[in-house]
Structures are given as structure tokens and as C-alpha cells.
Amino acid sequence: MLSDTARPVIEATLPLVGSRIGEITPLFYQKMFAAHPELLNGTFSRANQANGTQRQALAGAIAAFASHLLNNPDTLPEAVLSRIAHKHTSLGITEDQYQIVYKYLFEAIAEDLGEAVTDEVAAAWTEVYWLMADALVKIEKGLYAQQANTKMWMPWRVVEKVPASPTTMTFVFEPADDTPATPGQPGQFVSVRIPVADGLLQARQYTLSADAESTERRVITTKFNDGGEVSPVMHEKIQVGDVVELSNPYGDVTLDDGDGPLILATAGIGCTPAASILRALATHGSGREVLALHADRSLDTWALSDQMLQDVERIDGARLAVWLEQAQPELTAVGATAGGGSARLDTHEGFMNLAEIDLPEDASVYLCGPLPFMQKVRSQAIAKGIPATKIHYEVFGPDLWLASAN
Numbered sequence: 001m002l003s004d005t006a007r008p009v010i011e012a013t014l015p016l017v018g019s020r021i022g023e024i025t026p027l028f029y030q031k032m033f034a035a036h037p038e039l040l041n042g043t044f045s046r047a048n049q050a051n052g053t054q055r056q057a058l059a060g061a062i063a064a065f066a067s068h069l070l071n072n073p074d075t076l077p078e079a080v081l082s083r084i085a086h087k088h089t090s091l092g093i094t095e096d097q098y099q100i101v102y103k104y105l106f107e108a109i110a111e112d113l114g115e116a117v118t119d120e121v122a123a124a125w126t127e128v129y130w131l132m133a134d135a136l137v138k139i140e141k142g143l144y145a146q147q148a149n150t151k152m153w154m155p156w157r158v159v160e161k162v163p164a165s166p167t168t169m170t171f172v173f174e175p176a177d178d179t180p181a182t183p184g185q186p187g188q189f190v191s192v193r194i195p196v197a198d199g200l201l202q203a204r205q206y207t208l209s210a211d212a213e214s215t216e217r218r219v220i221t222t223k224f225n226d227g228g229e230v231s232p233v234m235h236e237k238i239q240v241g242d243v244v245e246l247s248n249p250y251g252d253v254t255l256d257d258g259d260g261p262l263i264l265a266t267a268g269i270g271c272t273p274a275a276s277i278l279r280a281l282a283t284h285g286s287g288r289e290v291l292a293l294h295a296d297r298s299l300d301t302w303a304l305s306d307q308m309l310q311d312v313e314r315i316d317g318a319r320l321a322v323w324l325e326q327a328q329p330e331l332t333a334v335g336a337t338a339g340g341g342s343a344r345l346d347t348h349e350g351f352m353n354l355a356e357i358d359l360p361e362d363a364s365v366y367l368c369g370p371l372p373f374m375q376k377v378r379s380q381a382i383a384k385g386i387p388a389t390k391i392h393y394e395v396f397g398p399d400l401w402l403a404s405a406n
């Protein structure tokens with residue numbers, strides 16, 4: 001916990017650090033990459049550096065962590081740390097890298113804040129940094145220890161590559177060596193690491209979209225991001241037979257093993273964790289009550305629609321409702337695809353609105369989709385009486401929800 005010496009210093013300087021964190025974090029990354037360019041080869045995302053989301057997420061995490069320490073002196077923000085640790089382990093982050101980050105972060109703080117960084121201020125913020133770093137290292141060691149192997153990256157061969165909608169592609173991989181694979185959990189992701197156009201290695205996280213528990217295959221569904229670095233290579237260059245590097249599966253937004261009702265609310269390519277959860281429930285013959293809700297632009301853009309509809313059909317207690325921005329005269333055909341199950345398919349126009357439907361009592365809610373979608377649907381769920389503690393959400397990429405909350 002924060003020491004009695006550091007606490008008043010953090011209290012006094014948090015507003016200043018908070019107001020300058022947007023300037024400090026880019027300076028930090030600039031200094032760190034100048035000294036350690038190798039960190040951009042396979043560890044940090046060059047795209048998230050270029051578009052500024054990585055530094056916004058770091059700024060948000062630091063501010064959230066320091067505020068938490070002040071407001072809740074006896075606890076650590078477990079949810080924030082867990083999310084970061086799962087992302088770190090999927091990228092193979094090691095303990096010694098925290099020392100590198102410390103050095104350049106504190107150089108950036110000193111340079112930006114100048115004389116305001118007295119020895120006392122530096123010592124107090126150093127304490128905050130190591131409280132956070134040590135907690136992350138501990139969680140990350142635990143996550144690495146749970147794996148079936150000690151490797152960060154393993155070769156997997158593409159055995160299938162099929163479009164899941166006009167802009168999305170499902171890839172199925174099988175192991176390309178005899179490294180024992182860790183079974184994943186529905187809701188988890190793997191990092192995919194490939195060389196991009198100029199030969200630099202870049203990694204991205206993709207949710208397992210089916211058969212998450214398998215050790216024999218990994219299935220992901222990726223969206224083509226025009227102007228992106230990784231998905232265009234995946235969609236246009238990677239072919240069946242090619243070998244790519246995958247991490248072990250990570251991610252803490254996973255299906256709980258209770259038997260209570262579930263609401264899976266997704267939008268766009270955010271459908272992947274829900275598709276994986278539905279597949280697992282169908283495979284295990286689950287008797288849970290499941291309400292799957294999905295929002296998309298049109299029927300055509302809805303990736304994995306057939307898979308989701310078919311799995312909903314296989315789960316006795318499952319229903320599905322979709323919201324499509326564009327009116328779809330052919331919507332009734334959706335039920336037909338799923339074997340005549342239109343009675344369990346409810347269709348709406350526009351953005352998702354929970355006020356339009358009945359929700360099961362006492363349900364756990366899983367959200368995944370663009371940030372404004374998740375923020376709106378979370379508020380709608382709370383307005384319908386679902387406690388915030390029962391609402392889980394998965395953020396693809398740097399966690400800008402945290403940043404936007406500060």
C-alpha cells in the first residue's frame with residue numbers, strides 16, 4: 001500500500017500529473033523507442049503509437065491506478081490490473097521490461113514537469129509505479145505458470161481461410177510443431193505475430209471465435225482494417241499452408257462456470273467472444289438461459305451470423321435478437337438459415353436498445369463492440385436494474401474506456 005509519506009504528495013500532485021499526462025506519455029514512448037527500437041519489433045503496436053491510442057490508454061491506466069490508491073488505500077484495482085496483465089502476457093512481456101519503462105517514464109516526467117519534480121515527488125511517484133509494476137509482474141508470472149508450455153510464441157499452420165462476411169475472415173490453425181498447447185476459455189484471445197510490409201514483426205490480439213477449449217486447433221475471425229498493418233497482410237497475403245506465430249490464449253472476460261442466465265450483447269466484429277461462448281454452451285449441452293443480442297450495419301455485414309444462429313438453435317434456453325441499422329426486408333430468412341428457428345429470433349431496426357426487450361432476471365452481461373456501443377448498452381442495462389458488478393466488457397486494443405473515464 002501507499003506509504004504515509006507518499007500519500008499526501010500523490011494527493012497534492014495528482015491534478016498536475018493528470019493535467020500533463022497527455023504530454024508525458026508521448027515523450028516517454030519517444031524516449032523509450034529511441035533507446036530500445038527492438039521493442040517496436042513484435043512487442044508494441046506501431047499503429048497504436050501512430051494513432052495515439054497506446055499513450056491515451058497508458059495515461060488512463062496511470063491516473064486510474066493513482067486515484068484508486070488514494071480512494072481505496074487497502075486494495076489494488078484488480079480488474080484494471082488483470083486486464084493489463086492478460087494483454088501483457090499475450091505479448092510476452094517480461095519482468096525486466098518494467099525497469100526499462102520506469103527509466104524512460106520518469107525521464108519524461110522530469111523533463112515535462114521540470115522543477116515541480118522534487119526528490120520527494122519523484123520518490124512518491126516511484127512508489128506508485130512499483131506498486132503497479134510489482135502487482136502486474138505477480139499476476140503475469142501466475143498466468144505464465146498456468147500455461148502448458150514456457151514459450152511466448154508458437155508456430156501454427158493455417159489449415160482453413162474462409163470469409164465470415166464481406167470484410168471478415170475466419171482462419172483455422174493447427175499446431176506446426178509438438179509444443180503442448182494450452183486449452184483456451186470461451187471469451188479468450190490469442191496474439192498473432194507476423195512480419196508486416198516492411199519486415200517488422202507486429203502482433204495483434206484476436207478473440208478465439210470457436211472451439212476455444214481445443215488444444216488441436218485455434219479459430220479466429222478478423223476484420224479487414226483498411227490502412228491497418230496486420231489485418232491486410234492476414235487477409236491478402238497469408239494463405240492456407242502458411243505458418244504464423246500465435247501466443248498462448250489469454251483474456252479475463254471469460255464465461256463464468258455458474259448456471260445463471262447470460263446476456264451476450266455485441267456489435268460488429270465484437271461478436272467473436274459471444275460466438276465462442278455460444279459454441280461452448282452448445283457443445284457442452286448447457287441448460288443455461290441465454291439471451292444473445294447483436295447489432296450490425298446490415299445482415300450482410302454480420303460476421304459469423306450462421307454460426308451464431310446455429311449454435312443458438314442447439315441451446316434449449318437460448319434466444320437471439322438483432323438490431324440492424326439498415327432495414328432488411330429479407331430478415332425473416334435469417335431464421336430459415338438456422339433451420340426454421342425464427343420463433344427464437346427477434347429483429348429490430350437501428351442501434352441496440354435494451355428498453356425494447358425483456359431481459360432475464362439476475363443475468364450476467366457480457367459486452368463486446370465499439371466503445372460508444374458498450375457505453376450505451378451498459379447504461380441501458382443498469383437502467384433496467386442490472387448491477388454494474390454483473391456487467392463485463394471486452395475492449396479490443398488499448399483500453400480507451402479507462403482513458404475516457406478520467
Ligand SMILES: NC(=O)C1=CN([C@@H]2O[C@H](COP(=O)(O)OP(=O)(O)OC[C@H]3O[C@@H](n4cnc5c(N)ncnc54)[C@H](O)[C@@H]3O)[C@@H](O)[C@H]2O)C=CC1
Binds near residue numbers: 295323351352394396
Ligand atoms: N470490444 C471492443 O473493444 C471492440 C472494439 N471494436 C472497435 O470498433 C471498431 C469498429 O468495429 P466494427 O465491427 O467495424 O463496428 P461498426 O462500426 O461496423 O459498428 C457495428 C455496430 O455497432 C453499433 N454502433 C456503432 N456505433 C454506435 C454508437 N455510437 N452507439 C450505439 N451503437 C453503435 C451499430 O449497431 C453498428 O452497426 C473496430 O475497428 C474496433 O476498433 C470492435 C469490436 C469490438
